[in-house]
Amino acid sequence: MADDPALTGDEWTLASFTGAIHRGGVGLWAWSPERRLAQLDSLCRAFWGTTEPLVGIDTLFTKVNAEDRHGMMLDWTASATEPQPYSFDFRIGEGAEARWISARGVGGDAGRVGDWVQAIFLDITDRKRAEEAEHLLTAELAHRVSNMFTVARALTAIVAREAKSTPHFAEDLSRRFGVLHEATTLATRSHKLDQGNVRLRDLAERILAPYQHDANITVDVEDAAVTSSDRINDYAMIFHELATNSAKYGALSAGGRLTLTGRIDGDAVKLTWEEGAAPSGAAKAEGTGFGSRLLKQTIERSLRGSFQRIIDDGGLHFAMVVPVK
Known part of the structure; x- marks a missing residue:
């Protein structure tokens, strides 16, 4: 039994x-x-x-x-x-x-x-916290997607106004979207590994990488100069705009010298972009086109900072100050 x-x-x-x-x-x-x-x-x-x-x-x-x-x-x-x-x-x-x-x-x-x-x-603490984290992630993703579409619409409108031909429009827009993709990839990786902080030096080096073999480039941005991942697109746009102008008119157009420095000063990030004189025969940037409007909007409105740009026979001196978020 x-x-x-x-x-x-x-x-x-x-x-x-x-x-x-x-x-x-x-x-x-x-x-x-x-x-x-x-x-x-x-x-x-x-x-x-x-x-x-x-x-x-x-x-x-x-x-x-x-x-x-x-x-x-x-x-x-x-x-x-x-x-x-x-x-x-x-x-x-x-x-x-x-x-x-x-x-x-x-x-x-x-x-x-x-x-x-x-x-x-x-x-049910563990379950509720997991739900809250999921809701936060969903809201953050929706916010980022919305921001990306806003940037895409603004870029398309700006490039379309200035494009002289369809191929020029397609090339310029594709290049700018490529930079945004690079920046987003960097931000995503940094968000996983470093609580969302992105070193501005890493971002600048990524954007300037295509010009390293053709110009004398120095990137001297201290490690403490970082940005949160939700602002990385703004900095990417700034670096890209400066690099694009330099490739057209300045140091990057013919093997010149470019120095980018970055320091933390109190509660602000100070970035200085300096180029030597433009090579002989290069067109001179006037600083009044859509690129200038884009810089002004990004630095002053989005990042709530200020900047100064001087273009003369000695080259370009660009300095910006942005509050640490």
Whole structure:
């Protein structure tokens, strides 16, 4: 005859059963609507930050997160009389350390034992934090996509106004989109590895890489000069515009000298782009075209900074100051 598989003795006790449900994050509690008292087991006491097994309901309410308190009080009161299963979620405490709890049970007489309504509290903190992180990521992605479309529309309109031919339009627009793609790739990788910070030196070197073999380029930007990934497109546009102008009119057009320096000065980032004199026969940049408007909009409006540009027979001196975000 097979042994009886039923749990007996120490295997089937209140202590062993309570231990099992506690390990699953479930606490047992009961409350009396008439007395306005709650009885809490050891895990529930840990949830609420109390050592008392018998606590006033109003005392517990004061521990509920301020944003959740009113709705939670209404749900809690309804659970005493409405004869149906219920589940409502709320936070205990404030800020990042708040604990998420789900109160579950059956309301009305079905959930009563004498004067007490019995139910459970379930710790759902990990799940709620995962949901919050997912929602934040989704919102951030939507924001980035929206920004990229805004930049794409602006670039298309600007390039179209200045293009002298269809091939020129296609080439210029393709080149600018390519830079944005490079910048986005760099930002994505940095966001994964370094909390979203991108070193401006890395970005500048990436954009100037195609000219390294044809010009004397020095990039001297200190490591502390960084930008958050949501601003990297702005800096990419600035570096690209300066490099494009230099390739047309300045040092990058015929093996000249270019020096980019960057320093942190108090609560601001200071960047200086200096070029030697333009090679003989090169056209001179006037600084009044759409590239200038793009720089002004990006630096002053988007980054809330300022810049100064001087073009003379000695070359180009460009300096910008942007508040550290």
